[in-house]
Amino acid sequence: MAALxxxxxxxxxxxxxxxxFRETPPAQVFNQSDKVGHILGFAVMSAIGIWSxxxxxxxxxxVVLVGLALSAEFLQERLLPYRHFSIDDLYANLAGIALAxxxxxxxxxxxxxxxxxxxxxxxxxxxxx
Numbered sequence: 009m010a011a012l013x014x015x016x017x018x019x020x021x022x023x024x025x026x027x028x029f030r031e032t033p034p035a036q037v038f039n040q041s042d043k044v045g046h047i048l049g050f051a052v053m054s055a056i057g058i059w060s061x062x063x064x065x066x067x068x069x070x071v072v073l074v075g076l077a078l079s080a081e082f083l084q085e086r087l088l089p090y091r092h093f094s095i096d097d098l099y100a101n102l103a104g105i106a107l108a109x110x111x112x113x114x115x116x117x118x119x120x121x122x123x124x125x126x127x128x129x130x131x132x133x134x135x136x137x
Contacts, residue, residue, distance in 0.1 A: 013060035020056045024049050028080045032090045043100040050077055050104025058112050070109060077101035 027034070027049050034042060050073070057069045081098045084091035 017056055017060040020053050024053050028076075029084065029088065031088055043096060046097050046100035047104040047107065050101045051107040052104075054105045054108035055112075058108065070105070073105055074102070077105055 027045065034045065036042065054070070054073060057073065058066055061069055078098065078101075080101060081093045081095075085093040
C-alpha cells in the first residue's frame with residue numbers, strides 16, 4: 009500500500025509540474041478556467057501529500073509546496089517566453105493548498121485537544137450532592 013501511495017504522489021507531482029511549467033498556457037475552457045486549474049492542482053497535490061507521506065514529513069512538504077505556489081508564477085515569466093506572471097494565479101495556488109490543508113489541520117488540532125482534555129464530562133457522584 010505504501011508503494012501505491014508513493015506512486016500516486018509521484019504522478020501528482022509530475023502532473024502539477026507539467027501544468028505549471030508547460031511551454032504554453034492551457035486553453036481557456038471558460039472564463040478564469042486557469043484559476044480553477046491552479047486551485048485544483050494545488051488542492052489535489054496537498055491532499056495526496058498529506059495522505060501519502062509519513063507524518064514527520066508533512067510539515068516540510070507543505071513548506072516546499074507553499075514555496076512552489078509562491079515562486080511558480082515568477083519562474084514561468086522568467087523561464088517560459090509564452091507565459092506571464094499572474095498574481096491571481098499565485099492566489100489560486102495558495103487557495104488550493106488552504107482548501108486541502110486547513111480542514112486536515114483543524115482535524116489534527118481537534119484530535120489533540122480531545123486527547124489532552126483532562127476535564128471529566130460529569131461525575132455521577134457530583135450530580136447527587
